[in-house]
Amino acid sequence: MAEADRDQLMTIFDRLFTAYGPRHWWPARTPYEMMVGAILTQNTAWTNVEKAIRNFEDQLSPEFVAAVSLEELAGIIKPCGYFNQKARHLKHLTSWFEAYDYDVSLVTRVDEQRLRQELLAVKGVGPETADSILLYALEQPFFVIDAYTRRLLTRLGWEVPVKYDQLQLMMEASLPRDTHLYGEFHALIVEHAKRHCRKSPACLDCPLEDLCRQRLA
Numbered sequence: 001m002a003e004a005d006r007d008q009l010m011t012i013f014d015r016l017f018t019a020y021g022p023r024h025w026w027p028a029r030t031p032y033e034m035m036v037g038a039i040l041t042q043n044t045a046w047t048n049v050e051k052a053i054r055n056f057e058d059q060l061s062p063e064f065v066a067a068v069s070l071e072e073l074a075g076i077i078k079p080c081g082y083f084n085q086k087a088r089h090l091k092h093l094t095s096w097f098e099a100y101d102y103d104v105s106l107v108t109r110v111d112e113q114r115l116r117q118e119l120l121a122v123k124g125v126g127p128e129t130a131d132s133i134l135l136y137a138l139e140q141p142f143f144v145i146d147a148y149t150r151r152l153l154t155r156l157g158w159e160v161p162v163k164y165d166q167l168q169l170m171m172e173a174s175l176p177r178d179t180h181l182y183g184e185f186h187a188l189i190v191e192h193a194k195r196h197c198r199k200s201p202a203c204l205d206c207p208l209e210d211l212c213r214q215r216l217a
Contacts, residue, residue, distance in 0.1 A: 005158075006174045012156070012208060013181070016188035019207040020195075025187035026136040031104045032062050032097065034137040038129045039089050040080040051079035062102045065094045089124025096122050104138060112140045127164045135186070141179045143171045144186045148193035155197065157213035 028034035033053065040049045053060065055076045065073060074087040096118065100106040107115065112134065119130035127145070134140040145168050153160050153167075161167045175181060196206040203209055 008156075008211070009171075009174050012152075012211070013185050013188065015207045015211075016192055017184070020188055020191050023184065023187035023191055025183065025190075026132070028136075030060075031137040032102070033060055035093060035097070035133050036060065036065070036090060038132045038137075039086055039093060039124060040077060042082070042086070042124075042129065044081045048080045052077040055079065062094045062097050065090055066098060085124070089122075092123045093125060108138055108140070112142070115140065116142065127168075131168070135179065135183050139179050141172075141177050141182055143168055143175070143182045145171070146186075146190070148189050148197070149186070151193060151199075152189055152197050152208075155201070155212055156208070 026034045026037065028037055037049055037053065040052050055078075056064075068076075070084075070087050070091065073090060074083045077083045077086055077090070080086065097107075110118075115138065116130055116134060119125050119133060120127065125133075131142040131144045134142045135144055145164050149171075150160055150167070161170060172182075175185070192208070196202050196208075203212075206212070
């Protein structure tokens with residue numbers, strides 16, 4: 001990746017950070033709660049995930065999810081939609097975590113690429129979910145790619161690879177290998193997409209307006 005692209009990415013980051021400040025993302029009290037949120041947020045708004053998380057009250061732990069019946073778990077997470085499917089996926093993810101005695105310190109001793117392959121082998125965990133868990137729960141340097149990232153880069157005039165891993169490698173090759181930077185940048189892109197870079201752009205006061213090829217076209 002050209003140095004100019006690296007400079008442009010850091011300019012984008014600086015502009016978004018100045019506009020929105022630190023995002024304090026991913027909001028969770030424990031790494032396991034973050035993992036649960038990564039499953040629940042699939043195909044739904046975060047407000048629905050928050051409702052489902054609240055339904056656990058003070059019982060959100062891997063031990064509880066492992067022990068509770070599938071039917072009861074589905075009822076708890078019902079606000080997030082696809083609750084029967086997501087309940088099964090939570091069971092699968094929790095079984096994976098159980099192999100490490102529910103201990104994040106044991107998980108993070110494993111090679112990061114092996115961890116990623118393990119997570120991708122869990123039913124219901126795709127690349128975006130796996131990388132979200134790796135980055136935000138396990139503090140491993142994987143840049144999370146989502147639809148917002150694709151939309152933003154496309155509108156800024158970048159040639160965006162179709163495949164997830166190719167775009168991820170492009171981003172990681174163009175940025176310092178820094179877990180905090182990756183996490184903050186992804187969260188800022190999400191915030192920007194909600195405020196300005198929507199499906200129908202809201203360009204007024206956009207901090208990236210002068211960089212946007214779609215706006216300048």
